């Protein structure tokens with residue numbers, strides 16, 4: 001069994017986040033009123049960064065779980081583990097977040113097994129409880145506890161779509177790509193490459209995103225533009241950085257790749 005990828009952050013420095021609308025205020029209102037939040041949008045557009053930023057801003061510990069297809073309810077709630085001959089109950093990340101009154105962030109929640117929704121439901125309605133079947137406990141979530149989940153609608157097969165009975169328990173915020181000027185500022189700040197040198201990369205990203213749906217499943221993420229700019233800032237020739245950072249990650253098809261390279265040459269020169 002794959003272990004749950006789980007990171008805990010508490011009282012971190014404020015991770016940089018450039019807002020694109022009212023998402024920060026919306027998130028804060030949701031937290032103050034004990035409403036769970038669903039973040040939807042393409043990969044690499046800032047969902048995880050946004051949660052890290054808001055957790056730090058609100059002074060809340062953040063438990064992040066990268067969901068995968070082996071992830072079970074017990075991975076989130078906890079289990080009895082053998083410790084020197086004794087079996088000892090060990091809280092999972094969701095249970096810890098509930099006990100501490102922090103944020104539990106389930107990244108790519110649709111990847112998780114179906115039984116996960118069973119533990120989420122009583123936490124996401126006005127009961128706000130986490131029943132721990134194995135220990136017989138029933139934890140009442142403190143006011144500061146918040147459940148945040150993310151998913152990528154572009155990516156889902158019908159089988160993996162989030163069920164209405166689950167999704168209708170969340171306030172949902174849609175994430176998209178940043179406006180060009182904002183993306184230039186973000187990429188420049190993250191990579192250290194001056195804005196004037198980032199500008200053509202963001203222009204190229206815009207052109208490649210316009211091809212989405214035709215030959216490409218997904219457009220270039222801001223993350224990839226940051227990678228590309230980081231390579232250039234480190235001294236990689238632009239053409240090599242664009243190929244490795246913005247073209248190769250998008251496709252394995254040689255015809256599609258050739259077409260993307262044509263676009264890159266037209267934009268970057």
Ligand SMILES: Nc1ncnc2c1ncn2[C@@H]1O[C@H](COP(=O)(O)OP(=O)(O)O)[C@@H](O)[C@H]1O
Pocket residue numbers: 016017018019042043044045046047048049050178186190222223226
């Ligand atoms: N609005 C934003 N503000 C700051 N950085 C951003 C923003 N959007 C994207 N990024 C950059 O893109 C990277 C990927 O974002 P991430 O939050 O991991 O995406 P997602 O969780 O949506 O897949 C971040 O590490 C950051 O460098």
Ligand SMILES: [Mg+2]
Pocket residue numbers: 044047048107
């Ligand atoms: Mg993410």
